[in-house]
Amino acid sequence: MNYPNYYAPTQGLTWVHGEQEAINCPVQPNRTVVLWDADEKVIYLKSADQTGRPSIQYLDYTIRNAPKDEIALLKEEIASLKEQFESMRKGRKKNEPVVSNDESE
Numbered sequence: 719m720n721y722p723n724y725y726a727p728t729q730g731l732t733w734v735h736g737e738q739e740a741i742n743c744p745v746q747p748n749r750t751v752v753l754w755d756a757d758e759k760v761i762y763l764k765s766a767d768q769t770g771r772p773s774i775q776y777l778d779y780t781i782r783n784a785p786k787d788e789i790a791l792l793k794e795e796i797a798s799l800k801e802q803f804e805s806m807r808k809g810r811k812k813n814e815p816v817v818s819n820d821e822s823e
Contacts, residue, residue, distance in 0.1 A: 737776075740764060745772055 733756045734740045740753045740762040747770045753762040761777040 734762070737762070741774065
Protein backbone atom coordinates (compact mmCIF):
# COMPACT_ATOMS: atom_id res chain seq x y z
CA MET A 719 0.00 0.00 0.00
CA ASN A 720 1.42 3.39 -0.98
CA TYR A 721 1.15 6.26 1.45
CA PRO A 722 1.34 9.81 0.12
CA ASN A 723 4.10 11.96 1.57
CA TYR A 724 2.18 15.09 2.55
CA TYR A 725 4.82 16.15 5.03
CA ALA A 726 8.09 16.33 3.14
CA PRO A 727 11.10 16.79 5.42
CA THR A 728 12.82 20.16 5.25
CA GLN A 729 16.53 19.93 6.07
CA GLY A 730 15.92 16.60 7.77
CA LEU A 731 12.98 17.85 9.87
CA THR A 732 9.30 17.23 9.20
CA TRP A 733 7.23 20.24 10.25
CA VAL A 734 3.53 20.32 11.13
CA HIS A 735 1.26 23.11 12.34
CA GLY A 736 -0.36 21.97 15.55
CA GLU A 737 -1.48 18.75 17.17
CA GLN A 738 -4.33 18.07 14.74
CA GLU A 739 -1.98 18.13 11.76
CA ALA A 740 0.35 15.71 13.58
CA ILE A 741 -2.58 13.39 14.31
CA ASN A 742 -3.65 13.50 10.65
CA CYS A 743 -0.15 12.78 9.34
CA PRO A 744 -0.09 9.32 7.71
CA VAL A 745 2.46 6.80 9.01
CA GLN A 746 3.30 3.51 7.35
CA PRO A 747 2.93 0.30 9.39
CA ASN A 748 5.97 -0.54 11.54
CA ARG A 749 7.31 3.01 11.16
CA THR A 750 7.85 6.00 13.44
CA VAL A 751 8.08 9.59 12.28
CA VAL A 752 9.32 12.62 14.19
CA LEU A 753 7.12 15.67 13.63
CA TRP A 754 8.21 19.13 14.76
CA ASP A 755 5.47 21.63 15.57
CA ALA A 756 6.17 24.92 13.81
CA ASP A 757 3.86 26.83 16.17
CA GLU A 758 4.59 25.34 19.61
CA LYS A 759 7.64 23.88 21.38
CA VAL A 760 6.42 20.31 20.88
CA ILE A 761 7.83 17.29 19.08
CA TYR A 762 5.42 14.51 18.16
CA LEU A 763 6.60 10.90 17.84
CA LYS A 764 3.99 9.22 15.72
CA SER A 765 4.19 5.47 15.22
CA ALA A 766 2.11 2.77 13.61
CA ASP A 767 2.17 -0.89 14.61
CA GLN A 768 2.21 -3.77 12.14
CA THR A 769 -1.54 -3.46 11.56
CA GLY A 770 -1.24 0.27 10.88
CA ARG A 771 -2.80 1.36 14.20
CA PRO A 772 -1.25 4.74 15.05
CA SER A 773 -0.08 6.08 18.39
CA ILE A 774 1.48 9.42 19.26
CA GLN A 775 3.77 10.68 22.00
CA TYR A 776 4.20 14.34 22.90
CA LEU A 777 7.59 15.77 23.83
CA ASP A 778 7.78 19.35 25.11
CA TYR A 779 11.18 20.93 24.70
CA THR A 780 13.07 23.98 25.93
CA ILE A 781 15.65 25.92 23.97
CA ARG A 782 18.68 26.81 26.09
CA ASN A 783 21.79 28.81 25.44
CA ALA A 784 24.93 26.73 25.39
CA PRO A 785 26.99 27.12 28.58
CA LYS A 786 30.22 29.05 28.25
CA ASP A 787 33.35 27.00 28.47
CA GLU A 788 35.58 27.32 31.53
CA ILE A 789 38.35 29.21 29.73
CA ALA A 790 35.95 31.93 28.59
CA LEU A 791 34.60 32.25 32.15
CA LEU A 792 38.13 32.50 33.56
CA LYS A 793 39.05 35.18 31.02
CA GLU A 794 35.98 37.21 32.00
CA GLU A 795 36.80 36.85 35.69
CA ILE A 796 40.43 37.90 35.12
CA ALA A 797 39.32 40.93 33.11
CA SER A 798 36.90 41.92 35.88
CA LEU A 799 39.59 41.57 38.57
CA LYS A 800 42.01 43.59 36.45
CA GLU A 801 39.44 46.40 36.14
CA GLN A 802 38.86 46.38 39.90
CA PHE A 803 42.61 46.45 40.57
CA GLU A 804 43.16 49.34 38.15
CA SER A 805 40.34 51.39 39.68
CA MET A 806 41.74 50.81 43.20
CA ARG A 807 45.25 51.68 42.04
CA LYS A 808 44.10 54.91 40.40
CA GLY A 809 42.26 55.92 43.57
CA ARG A 810 45.49 55.65 45.63
CA LYS A 811 48.20 58.31 45.66
CA LYS A 812 51.64 57.44 44.38
CA ASN A 813 53.86 55.76 47.02
CA GLU A 814 50.90 55.55 49.46
CA PRO A 815 51.06 52.28 51.40
CA VAL A 816 48.34 49.72 50.93
CA VAL A 817 46.21 49.44 54.05
CA SER A 818 44.55 46.13 54.77
CA ASN A 819 40.93 46.12 55.88
CA ASP A 820 41.33 42.56 57.14
CA GLU A 821 40.05 42.37 60.75
CA SER A 822 41.93 39.15 61.44
CA GLU A 823 45.21 41.02 62.05
